[in-house]
Amino acid sequence: MKAFASWSGGKDCMLAAYRYLQKTDNQIACLVNMCDQKGELSRSHGLKKQLIQRQANCMGIPVIQQASSHQEYEKNFKNVIHKLKKQGVDYGIFGDIYLKEHRAWIERVCSAIDIEPVFPLWDNDTVELLKEFIQTGFKAITMSVRSEKLSKQWLGRIVDERFLTDISKMEDIDPCAENGEYHTFVYDGPLFKTPVNFETGATIFRDKHHFLDLI
Numbered sequence: 766m767k768a769f770a771s772w773s774g775g776k777d778c779m780l781a782a783y784r785y786l787q788k789t790d791n792q793i794a795c796l797v798n799m800c801d802q803k804g805e806l807s808r809s810h811g812l813k814k815q816l817i818q819r820q821a822n823c824m825g826i827p828v829i830q831q832a833s834s835h836q837e838y839e840k841n842f843k844n845v846i847h848k849l850k851k852q853g854v855d856y857g858i859f860g861d862i863y864l865k866e867h868r869a870w871i872e873r874v875c876s877a878i879d880i881e882p883v884f885p886l887w888d889n890d891t892v893e894l895l896k897e898f899i900q901t902g903f904k905a906i907t908m909s910v911r912s913e914k915l916s917k918q919w920l921g922r923i924v925d926e927r928f929l930t931d932i933s934k935m936e937d938i939d940p941c942a943e944n945g946e947y948h949t950f951v952y953d954g955p956l957f958k959t960p961v962n963f964e965t966g967a968t969i970f971r972d973k974h975h976f977l978d979l980i
Contacts, residue, residue, distance in 0.1 A: 768856035768883065769849050771871075772796035772828065773809040774817050775949045776905050776924060777860030777886060777941060780898050783956055784885035785858050794854050796821055796828040797845055804832030810948040811909060811971075816963060816979055820950075823957045839874060847878050857882045862891060862943045891941035895929050903954030906965075907947050909976045914938060914946040917975035921965055924949055950979060 770782045770793050785791050798817050799808045807817055807830075814830055821828035829849075833841040846857065857880050861868050868884065875882045886894055898905075905924040910917065915938065922928055932940050939946060953960040966978035 766791045766856050767794050767854050768858050769793070769795050769797050769829075769846065769854050770826075770858040771860070772798040772817065772821075773860075773948070774798070774807060774812050774820055774951065775810055775860075776898050776903065776951055777862065777894075777943075778858075779860075779903060779905075779951045779954065779956065780894065780901075781858050781860040781885040783901065783903075783954075785883060786956070793826055793858070794849065794852070796826055797842075797849075797857075798828055798830045799838065799842060800830050800832045802832060802834045804830070808833070808838070810950070811974075811976055812950060812979065816950065816961070819961050819963070820952070823959050823961050825958055843874060843878060846875070846880055850878050850880060855879075855881060859884055860886055862886050862894065862941060863888060864943060891939055891943060892929070892933055895924070895932070895940045899925055899929060901955060903951055904960075905949040905951040906979075907977070908950045908979055909948040909974050911946055912970070912973050912975055917968060919947060920968060920975055920977040 772778050801808050805814055829845055831841050831845050857875055859871055859882055861884055871882050907919055907922045910919045963979050966980045969976040
């Protein structure tokens with residue numbers, strides 16, 4: 766089964782890709798990373814385009830990075846996967862866990878291109894998913910938090926057992942941040958040939974989020 770992976774650079778898309786690849790006949794042809802209108806930042810997490818490229822290089826998987834405005838997101842996403850369909854890609858991997866409205870959008874868009882969406886994490890317990898991510902050996906750092914949900918002290922934390930313990934105690938916070946409470950950047954783990962080199966920069970506040978600049 767030849768698939769693309771819808772890619773943010775974070776833990777959920779990584780774990781979804783990892784699970785998908787556990788079947789020997791499955792392969793990931795490329796990562797699809799939608800960027801902002803200028804093509805400089807990953808639209809979902811606000812990561813620099815170059816970090817996603819480095820991540821893909823360290824995994825040895827090609828990446829397509831498509832610039833898009835919010836208004837033309839669906840059209841541009843369809844254009845990308847339509848081209849992949851012509852290249853023999855029949856499946857799309859998505860890291861969604863329980864947001865039904867977003868899954869419905871994915872299914873509608875993929876259906877229009879005759880792509881079958883795959884949801885390896887769907888309806889799983891989010892504490893168990895985070896535990897699996899950590900115990901499987903992936904390494905990630907928190908690079909943004911919603912200011913009304915988490916303080917900026919959560920920025921730059923490594924996603925490890927202590928992180929799991931602390932986040933699980935928080936009220937009204939999904940441990941996997943399915944509602945966007947925080948975002949992560951994965952820099953090492955079982956799918957990597959080498960770790961991703963990066964440094965931490967300044968803390969930025971933008972659009973009600975605290976961001977840790979990764980460079």
